Amino acid sequence: MTKWRPDAGQLRRPVYISLADQFTAAIKSGRLLHEEKLPGHRDLAYDLKVSIQTVSKAYDVLARRGLVSGEVGRGTYVTSTGPSLQSPYIAERLANVIDLSIVTPVCTSFHLNRMKDALHRLADTLPPAAVLSFRPNTIFPRHNEAAVTWLSTLGVSTSPQNLLVTNGASSAFTIALMSAAGPGTVLAAEEICYHVIRPLSDYLGMRVRAIAADGDGMLPEALEEACLRDKVRVLVLQPNLANPTTTLMPEARRLALAEMARKYDLTIIENDVFGPLITNRPRPIAALAPERTIYFTGFTKVAIPGLRIGYIAAPDHFAATIANRQLMANWMATPMIAELATLWLGDGTIGKLVDWQRETLRARHRIVADALHGAHYRAHPEALHVWLTLPPDHDELAFVSQARVRGVAVAPSMPFSLSGLPVGAVRVSVGATEADELRAGLDILASLLRAAPDRSVLTI
Template sequence: MTKWQPDPALLRRPVYISLADQFTAAIKSGRLAAGGKLPAHRDLAYDLKVSIQTVSKAYDILARRGLVSGEVGRGTYVKPGGPALQSPYIAERLANVIDLSIVTPVCTAMQLDRMKAALHRLGDTIPPAAVLSFRPNTIFARHNEAVVSWLSGLGVEAAPQNVLLTNGASSAFTVALMSAAGPGAILAAEEICYHVIRPLADYLGIRVRAIAADADGMLPEALEEACFREEVRVVTLQPNLANPTAILMPEDRRRAIAEVARKHDITIIETDVFGPLLSDRPQPLAALAPERTIYITGFTKVAVPGLRIGYVAAPDHFAATIANRQLMANWMATPIMAEIATLWLGDGTMDALVGWQRETLRARHRIVAESLGKASCRAHPEGLHVWLPLPPDHDELAFVSQARARGVAVAPSTPFCLSGLPAGAVRLSVGATEAEELRAGLDILASLLRAAPDRSVLSI
């Protein structure tokens, strides 16, 4: 049996979720190693002074998260090979919960009406190749040409033949990473970064190195120090409103990162899914170091969640490789999605949707300022999320559990932390719910921040 035990002082209602969160953090940080045996249900219930049912429900959550497996007659063990992907958000829609855990644009009937209109229009005008062709190169040439002007507006100059369409930015990041780094290569990322990076790299056999960051993003000197220690092959960055920290990297920091990349011959993967929302954005890394930057953007976060289309703009020497990786992994993007995106790029709908989103988010951030008041948080008035550091006396797992018990779901920091240890902060979405629900949820969080941390042991 492992020597690690949950801390009863950190248990909060609902206790089974709080207990599962403690085990999750211990597994991700290595305090509970692969193959380690969890305490027997009855023993742990006795030690923590909770019911056996509470322990059973916590273990069930761990199993659903892909972290443990149970063997009849032998007990429950930590799965080998590292933890499965841990989503910081609630996967399913729950009743009576104000869900601020998932980053999504503000959506109304207007977006649905625009999508319906596009589908009706395509019903009469859709090219036969979009439905009948099995060959990507017969479908996407005109779509590549259509997006070049959009990319130019974001500061990225790309030739149509160097642009690849994918089923969203996540798919784009996968093929970019597969192209830029092989098994055993070293990928540098900020110590708090997008939660998919670590598990995806693990699946591909790529080693990840956490690079220190400050309020302006990754520290160039920390990246260079990592390069002196070992051969860093790729660095991945989200300089525009990084997920989850909401950092907008200033241009001088971007230039310094680009210089380190040139000096050590590092490929840059720049993900820019929030960039189109910014009315005033610094130059992208793809403009500062175009010869080594693979640039990724899309429309899911800035227009309509269901428009699953992403774009990869690559230097000449990467374009063919990325196209081949796309063929192997996905074959091609969904043509209907490409048709809608190209239609909207051409008739002004995309500009209108992004502009509406930008203005709506400004109003949402006024609600954030009113509700959270003097709370120290990081946000941008045109961004989709807020990074809220917790006061030193508030335990992150306890805060998340307390918020959930009060009917508010927030994203903990742990899935974003390459160390697996909580950063003492939570991510809040400002677009995932109605404005009044957002206000109500933020008011609840503000009351929890003002209250003294509850360290009583609770059970169900």
């Protein structure tokens, strides 16, 4: 039987849901392992000073979540495989499901035609080095120059020597993290953040500290408390339309965090994959603390998914390390896609795609405002997603399952929660489907919010 026990001081109403959430977090984090036996109902009830019925209901919730199984006379055992990269979105496109779980830009025949036209143009002008060269330094100098010009429109001042072209923003983040920190390093991130931060840090042997945040983003005083308690060395931030909370950090908060980073000598990794969509965006942190900020952005979220190219801009003392990490991990970005990105940066297509996306998202958010009128959610009119808060009496995983039964997929909060606990909210994409499907899916979610919660639905 496991030595791990729930904390009675952390129980909240409804108690059985809170208790189930503690067990869920322990299983997901690996503190409870596959085939470990859970405490007996009576013993746990005695330890926590709750009723046996409360423990039984909590174990029933765990069973519906697919985390445990029980047999009369044998006990209750963990059936989950434990910690892994939890994708908040469904892995494949399913028939008869309105998929609002994955954050992707709105795409139409307009985008496909632009891509077809660009490929025809590349066929006529393709440089031999893009196909025949095996050396990054013979391919990418002019791509770096085009990227530097693009980043300047986003408020980032850098040089071609301090810029690296990568295979998308996810690759850029991995390289940035490998360059900024080593095994054992403590990094700080918002308590609800990009779902890759925790598993990637675990794989790289780093430790993550969850920092409290409010409607403006990470709290500087909470960051300082973590720096005083632990030797924090890296600060990971997504100040523009954060995934999943849609937070747009005001400049005053950015300045305060930049000063805190200077005070405790932190390296900042700034994720700006959504930044180009914002019309009047505050200055990036890379402009406020350029001497310590590794900045990256890309095109898959703001222009077209197939344009999988990312850019990293870094201070002088990180430039060589980042280039070496890129060589070690990927050798170089895909030259053909880099050619396409540079072509579109040069002829203005990227700007047109971003402008189109921005206007389309504004129209999508008018649908959201109408369909979710009266619901509690956070959004921005130029964001690709909405952060929908559930009523207190709704169990998050049951809500997600009920939505799937009704034909709508949304992203639960747990993959984004550094604690591993659900926070009673779901991420809803506004760009992943057609406008009429979005409206239909939102209407279903709104009806579930209005209805009495039904916890008898099995987790899918």
